[in-house]
Amino acid sequence: MxxxxxxxxxALIFGATTAAIAQQAPKPEQxxxxxxxxxxVLAWNNGRIKASLDGTYNKDEVIRSANAIAALANAGLxxxxxxxxxxxxxxxDTTVKPELFTDxxxxxxxxKKFITEANELxxxxxxxxxxxxxxxxxxxxxx
Amino acid sequence: MxxxxxxxxxALIFGATTAAIAQQAPKPEQxxxxxxxxxxVLAWNNGRIKASLDGTYNKDEVIRSANAIAALANAGLxxxxxxxxxxxxxxxDTTVKPELFTDxxxxxxxxKKFITEANELxxxxxxxxxxxxxxxxxxxxxx
Numbered sequence: 393m394x395x396x397x398x399x400x401x402x403a404l405i406f407g408a409t410t411a412a413i414a415q416q417a418p419k420p421e422q423x424x425x426x427x428x429x430x431x432x433v434l435a436w437n438n439g440r441i442k443a444s445l446d447g448t449y450n451k452d453e454v455i456r457s458a459n460a461i462a463a464l465a466n467a468g469l470x471x472x473x474x475x476x477x478x479x480x481x482x483x484x485d486t487t488v489k490p491e492l493f494t495d496x497x498x499x500x501x502x503x504k505k506f507i508t509e510a511n512e513l514x515x516x517x518x519x520x521x522x523x524x525x526x527x528x529x530x531x532x533x534x535x
Numbered sequence: 536m537x538x539x540x541x542x543x544x545x546a547l548i549f550g551a552t553t554a555a556i557a558q559q560a561p562k563p564e565q566x567x568x569x570x571x572x573x574x575x576v577l578a579w580n581n582g583r584i585k586a587s588l589d590g591t592y593n594k595d596e597v598i599r600s601a602n603a604i605a606a607l608a609n610a611g612l613x614x615x616x617x618x619x620x621x622x623x624x625x626x627x628d629t630t631v632k633p634e635l636f637t638d639x640x641x642x643x644x645x646x647k648k649f650i651t652e653a654n655e656l657x658x659x660x661x662x663x664x665x666x667x668x669x670x671x672x673x674x675x676x677x678x
Contacts, residue, residue, distance in 0.1 A: 418582070429575035436569040437610065439561070456611050463606030467580070468599050483626045 420474075424482030427472040430464055437461050441529055444522075451520040458510075458517035458525075461532075465510035470503060506535040563617075567625030570615040573607055580604050584672055587665075594663040601653075601660035601668075604675075608653035613646060649678040 437457035444450050478493045492499045509532040516528045580600040621636045635642045652675040659671045
């Protein structure tokens, strides 16, 4: 019987391990899709703020949009840039900059700036001061 | 000269109008892409909360994820369901339920529930009480 036990154990351990990996590590394609989806949701909200600044200012819409951008900025987006996703296809081929993966310090600095300016935009949006929002929106755009 | 003025005015007005429309109304394909992207970002954050509940609880990650879900819930997602996007292709063919477009009251009720439970989840996440998060996460999943 012993000769059956070992393969069975191996199969169980291997099965358990791959199940655990499957749960903990989504496929690169899925991660790139999430990353590209975050960009799209940011673009949607940026577009709504821009429409308010270029046309009739809608305070509530700007607040909603700025809050969404800030929440995403603070969501821990770094988790969407694991090794192995430098290239690959999500919704489409990734256009991510290779430096983000090779220069961790620079990527961290850029992320920090984005978070700071996004938080500030959410704060300024609450005042309803369109001119101040325009200035802060410009700063966010530069990150 | 008068005979040139009228066509010029018409051209200017028509040009201005189409420019305004182009700015205010993104194409259905773009709107469906944004909608599908919001679903993906929600799925990413749901998955992170689930991973915390099923494995090692990470309070900060759950807070970040719950805040992102709440901010999206409050972002005015109704704007991503305009008439003309009942069918069509964004990243892929839309799978949106036709009732969302034909039964406005029901859709509004569902949206309100989603917002309420998402806001509550963000509140509960801040306590770090994994059991309470699990209960509230279940309630959100039912919306």
